[in-house]
Amino acid sequence: MTRDEARARDAADPLRGYRDRFALPDGVLYLDGNSLGPLPRDAAPALADMAGRQWGERLIRSWNEGWIDAPQRIGGKIAALIGADPDEVIVADSTSVNLFKLLVAALRHDPARHTIVSETGNFPTDLHIAEGAVGCVAGARLNAVARGAISAAIDGDTAVVLLTHVHYKTAERFDMASWTAAAHAAGALTLWDLSHSVGAVPVDLNAAGADLAVGCGYKYLNGGPGAPAFLFVARRLQERLASPLSGWMGHAAPFDFADAYQPASGMKRWLAGTPSMLAMAGLEAGVDLWRAVDQQAVATKSAALFDQFAAIGARLNLECASPANPERRGSHISFRHPQAYALCQALIARGVIGDFRDPDILRFGLTPLYLGFEDVWCAGSILADILTSGAFRDPAFAQRNAVT
Amino acid sequence: MTRDEARARDAADPLRGYRDRFALPDGVLYLDGNSLGPLPRDAAPALADMAGRQWGERLIRSWNEGWIDAPQRIGGKIAALIGADPDEVIVADSTSVNLFKLLVAALRHDPARHTIVSETGNFPTDLHIAEGAVGCVAGARLNAVARGAISAAIDGDTAVVLLTHVHYKTAERFDMASWTAAAHAAGALTLWDLSHSVGAVPVDLNAAGADLAVGCGYKYLNGGPGAPAFLFVARRLQERLASPLSGWMGHAAPFDFADAYQPASGMKRWLAGTPSMLAMAGLEAGVDLWRAVDQQAVATKSAALFDQFAAIGARLNLECASPANPERRGSHISFRHPQAYALCQALIARGVIGDFRDPDILRFGLTPLYLGFEDVWCAGSILADILTSGAFRDPAFAQRNAVT
Structure with missing residues (x-):
C-alpha cells in the first residue's frame, strides 16, 4: 500500500x-492503545466536573446524585459491548481483584470439583491470582497447561476453565462458543478474561453461553491509566455465587451498618470497598465514546x-x-x-x-x-x-x- | 462562646x-469531612495535569515517569502522618480489600492460631471482610464481642486482633499502645483500622509496636471520593506475610511475565492489579497538603x-x-x-x-x-x-x- x-x-x-x-x-x-488507550477529549471536562462540581461543590451529597449507582451504570454500558445484559455487568476494583473474586466463587460453586484449568503463558496476573485463589479454597488446585493440552485437562474435577480470550502476546483468540461448550460438557464453568477483547473484537458472552468474565478498562476502552475493571456473571448464576471479598459496598443494605454480612442481590454483591469516583469519571468518558460505534x-x-x-x-x-x-x-x-x-x-x-x-x-x-x-x-x-x-x-x- | x-x-x-x-x-x-473530605484547591490542577499531560501527552511513557512508583511514593508520605517509616506503607485498592489481604495473611502467619478477635459494632466492612477472610483459611473463625469483652477474648488461639482505632459512630479511641501490648502478651498480632484516625488524631504506629494497619484516603486526608486506601506492615513482619491477592503488580518482577507468582520484597507485594492514576492524583494532592501541618x-x-x-x-x-x-x-x-x-x-x-x-x-x-x-x-x-x-x-x- x-x-x-x-x-x-x-x-x-x-x-x-x-x-x-x-x-x-x-x-x-x-500503537500502544492495547496497553493504555489515549485520552478521549471528553475525559478532561468530565474529570473537571467530577472534581470541581461533584466533589468540590456537591460534596457528600453527590453519593445520592449519581455516585452510588456508577458501578452499575457504567457496567450496563460495557454490557452492550460484550453481548451481556445491563444487569449482568458491574464495574469494580481491578481485573486482578475481580479474577480473585470470581475464581474463589467458582471453586466453591460445586464441592465435588477442585481444579482451575488454565493456560501456561496466560497473562501473568491471571495465573498469579489463580494461585492465590486456590490457596483460599480447601483442596483446590491450579492446572495450567499448554494450549494444545487444555482440552484434555478439562474433566470431572474441573470447577472453572480460566481463559484469556485474546492472548496478550500473540493476539491468538479462542473461539468462545466452542470452548464454553466444551467446558459445559464436562460440567465446568468458564471464566473469560476480556482485557484484550473488549473494544477490540466482537464479543457475545450470552450467545456463547459464557458463565463469568472480567476485563480491563484502560486498554481499548480508553478509560484512563489503571481504570477500574469490570466483571460479568451470567444471570442464571448470580444468586448462586458470592464474593469472598465481602465488603460493605456489596452488602444488601450497606447503610444499615449491620454486623453480619448479607450479599446484595444481582451484581452489586461483587463490589467490595468504596470505588474511586475520579477513576469512574475517566472510565465513563471512555466507555461513552463507544456507545454509537x-x-x-x-x-x-x-x-x-x-x-x-x-x-x-x-x-x-x-x-x-x-x-x-x-x-x-x-x-x-x-x-x-x-x-x-x-x-x-x-x-x-x-x-x-x-x-x-x-x-x-x-x-x-x-x-x-x-x-x-x-x-x-x-x-x-x-x-x-x-x-x-x-x-x-x-x-x-x-x-x-x-x-x- | x-x-x-x-x-x-x-x-x-x-x-x-x-x-x-x-x-x-x-x-x-x-461538618462531614470525616465521611468525604472537601476538594483541595491543588487537586484540580493536579488532575488536569494527570489527564492532559501525563495521560494525554506522555501516554504509556508515564509509567516510567512517576506512575509505577506512585503507590510507594504516596505511601511514604502517609507514613509520616502515622508514625511509620516510608517503606512500611503503600497505597493500594480500598480499605476493604486491604483488610482482606492483611487478615488472611495474619491468619496464615501462625498455624496454631485460628481466630480474628474484633468488636461488635465495628465499622461494618471490617467485620464483613473478616467473615470473608475466615472463609479463606481452614479452621479460621471470627470472634466479634462487645468492647468490654475484647480483652478476655484474646487468647492463645488469637491470630490477630482487628480494631478500629477511632469508632466511626461515637469517636471512642482505643489506646493503641496498651491494646497492642495486650495482644502481643497473648502472642497475637494487631491490625488497626485508621480510617477515622489519620489526619484526625496523633497516630504513632511504631511507638505503639503495632503490627498491621489499614486506612482510608477520602476522609481526613481529603484524597477524593473513593480515594485509594493504604496499608502498613511493620518491617519485622514484611518478609513473613504474603498477600492472598497475588496479582502481577505485587510480583517480584512483574514485567518478566513469568507464570509463577513470586512476591516482591517489601511493601510492593501488597499491590494486586494496576492502580488508577487518576485516583492517585487526587489522593496525592490531599496528602501533600498535610506535609507541613x-x-x-x-x-x-x-x-x-x-x-x-x-x-x-x-x-x-x-x-x-x-x-x-x-x-x-x-x-x-x-x-x-x-x-x-x-x-x-x-x-x-x-x-x-x-x-x-x-x-x-x-x-x-x-x-x-x-x-x-x-x-x-x-x-x-x-x-x-x-x-x-x-x-x-x-x-x-x-x-x-x-x-x-
Missing part, C-alpha cells in the same frame, strides 16, 4: 470521525490494518507471531525478533510507540477508532528505516526501563 | 491559613472545636455519645437523638452538612484544617433553631436517601 493509497483508505473510513474525539499528541504514532466496522477496519501491517512485516522479513485468520485473533499484531526490546526503544525514539513483551515480542495495538492507514504506513516506513540502518543496535536502546 | 469570641479564636488560629487551600462551596458549613496544632484545635460543640449540645439537652477525654476520642462529635435522621436532613436543608448513622446518631466531623470556631458557632445556632422550632418534624425530612 502506497502512502496515497493509505490516505484514500483513511478518507473512505466510516470510523474516521472518531479520531478527533481523542487528544493524540503531535509527533507520536500511538459500529462494532462490525471496528472489526473490518482492524482486519484491514492488520493486513497492511502484516504485509509491511513480511517485506521486512519479520516473523509474525499473530494468526492470519481474523476470526482467530484480536486487534494487535506481534512480531518476534531477537532484539525486540531495542527495536521497540528505537521506534519510541522516532515517535512510534508500540511495546515489547518479554523475551522477543514487538507488539503493536491496532485501534480502529483513532488509528488510520496512513499512520500504519508511516510506522512501517520508520520501522523499515530502523531495521535497514541498524539504528536499533545503539547500546542506549538496550537499557531496560522499569516498565517495559 | 459568643460569635465575636469565635471570630477571635479563628483570628488567632495557627492553622487558619489552610482553609484557603480548600475549595469550599458558599453557603455550606461542611503541625499535628499537635491539629489535635489542640480538634479538642477546642469539640469542647465548643459539646457545650452547644449540652445547652440543647442533646445526649453526647462521644468521650469527654480528648485522649480517648477522635475528631468528630456524635449526639444521640431519636429523630437523628430527620434532624440531619433539616440541617442539610439549612446548609449544615453533618451525617446520620443508623439508628440514632447525628455525627459532625471536626476538621481543624478548614473548619473554624465561627463555623461551629453558626452550625450550633442553626441546630438550636431547628430543635427549638421543631422544623425537623417536617415529614419531608424523614424520607431516606440511598446513602444516609
